[in-house]
Amino acid sequence: MSSFPPGSVIGILGGGQLGRMLGVAAAQLGYAVHIYAPEANGPASDASRFWTQGRYDDGDALSTFAASVDVLTYEFENVDGRAMQALSGSGLVRPSVDALRIAQDRLKEKNYVADLGGRTAPFAAVDSLDDLKAALATIGTPAILKTNRFGYDGKGQVRLYDAADAEAAWSAIGEAPAILEGFVQFDQEFSVLLVRGFDGDIRFWDSPANVHVDGILDTSTLPAGPVITAQVEEARALAAKVAEALDYVGVLTLEFFAGAEGPVFNEMAPRVHNSGHWTIEGAVTSQFENHIRAVCGLPLGDTGLVAQGVTMRNLIGEDALGWQVILEDPANHLHLYGKKEARAGRKMGHVTRLEP
């Protein structure tokens, strides 16, 4: 089946804030959401009709879950590939299991994008300490060692400033399969956010300038300024190639460094993304609504910007305790994710402001 009308049940793997915001968008369009997650509840609890607690590597539980929903998507990439394989035959999973398999592995995604003509940092596969030493000899320092899988928000990464750092770095990432990347000189970072419909229609949102602090997104700002704007066309062309090659359905995010020679691809996410949260108030149609529309085979909504400028700021850890002060400014749109403990480094919410 290619389209699922309002009233259908959308299964989502993952029950965090992305699932929460997808659930709100789905409810607005008349769909019900069924979450599958290892936790008993989470940020998506407030925006889902059903919840199944299960492990991401439990193929049987995932199959039962898949059989109970009309269409299935995910807000989280680190789902066991073999378990996902069990779900892939029916065309039920959008974006496809192939897209997930590539995007959940840094080495696979870098190779995939490089093969399509994308510019990347110099990189090499590292499966042992000897590989790391050999990679350092060709790539040099400074460099970054990143685990292929399970890394997010700067986790699973170590910077190396000298070849003598090899042993400590290899041990710091738990001797897991990894890639070594050369350090890219860049002034700014940005992301390309696109949605591709079931019929192949592709739409882009404006690209924000993204600032990271301690490996975690701090702000996304539009307009992104001249340096990024000059590189967006090339970055979009690459992102569209990736989406087409994967016959992708849903929102796809590619992150770039604005390098001296042009856009340098860093990583991609086969899902809605933190650097697209501004689209809830800042675009005609949000990334969450368009993801739901794409997954359900509906026509896509307009991705145009509705203001002169937009800023999204993440509320990390105790930042969220300042919600009352944030609300004193009527121009602030406050989003809190309902997480109980404001732990350091934890994404608790975000604030969006429009410049009319």
Ligand code: AMP
């Ligand atoms: P990542 O998890 O790959 O998105 O990395 C987190 C952040 O570390 C990026 O947003 C950059 O600010 C920085 N970073 C990652 N890779 C590189 C690189 N090859 N060169 C320079 N900075 C990097």
